[in-house]
Amino acid sequence: MRISRVAVDTRWRRRGVATSLYQTMRKYALGEYTFLSSSFAFQSSSLPFWQSLGALPVALGMRLDKASGARSMLVVDSIDASMHSAQCKLALQLAGNLRYWCPRFFPEMADSDIHRLQGFSDSYESSAGESTSTAGEFDLVTLQRFANGELDASLALPALARVLAPWPANSTPVLEREPPTAQLLGILQACVAIAPDWGALANELGCSGLRAVQRALREAVREWLESFSKSLQSGRAQQD
Structure with missing residues (x-):
């Protein structure tokens, strides 16, 4: 169930009206829906309200909304x-x-907004505990979707950064992989390190324009995924 907007007259704010409205709607939704969601123009002052209700941020737009000039955040309860x-x-x-x-992909954001996002990132990762072991599986799915042309580079780069990082000793078997070739590794590392300075990255990769950069990165990720898939299949065959 999607909540389009929660608005309270200025004369009645800070009195728990919005919280009461939400809790009433939540009771109504119980048994009929599996989750509540809402999206809004992100500001540092808006996120604590949703967190206090038990909702968690699950997505942040990588493009500025034309109407609000801000990035849209999606929360789910x-x-x-x-x-x-x-x-x-x-x-x-x-x-x-x-x-x-943070902060290089969000040059338009105020420091308070950046700090709020970083605060959520730090606190949620530290409280997640064993759940962090599942992140690698999401990363592989994200990179596959990027290779298939379903996602922009900005959404795939965080996953790529984690893939290229050294794996901890207790990594799950699905994360075991063959290392990229030196040339392929250089392309992937350059993209992770230089983005979102697409002009500098284009010079580094010897191409011109954002589309060419995304194409080069997409091809490199696709090549790595193919080699990873082959090595994984080979390992399973040896086990059998």
Whole structure:
């Protein structure tokens, strides 16, 4: 169930009216819906309200909204137990992405907004505990979607940054992979390090324009995924 907007007359704000409205709607939704969601123009002052209600941020727009001039944030409140795990995994993925994005991908944001995002990232990752072990599986899915042309580079780069980082000793088997070739590794690392300065990255890769940069990155990710898939299949065959 999607909540389009929560608005309270200025004369009645700070009196718990919005919280009461939300709690009433949540009771109504119980048994009929599995989750509540809402999207809004992100500001540092708006996120604590939703968090106080039990909702978690699960996505942040990478493009500025034409109407508000801000980035849209999506929050989800799982009101059914079947949705709780998915909600937490999405929030954990966003927390990890924010660690990579902040602050260089958000040049228009005020310091208070950046600090709010970084605060959520730090606190949620530290409280997630064992759930962080599932992040790698999300990363592989994200990179596959990027290779298939379903996602922009900005959404895939945080996953790529984690893929290229050294794996901890207790990584799950799905994350074991063959290292990229030196040339392929150089392309992937350059993209992670230089983005979102697409002009500098184009010079580094010897191409021109954002589309060419995304194409080069997409081809590099696709090549790595293909080699990873082959090595994984080979490992399974040897086990059999």
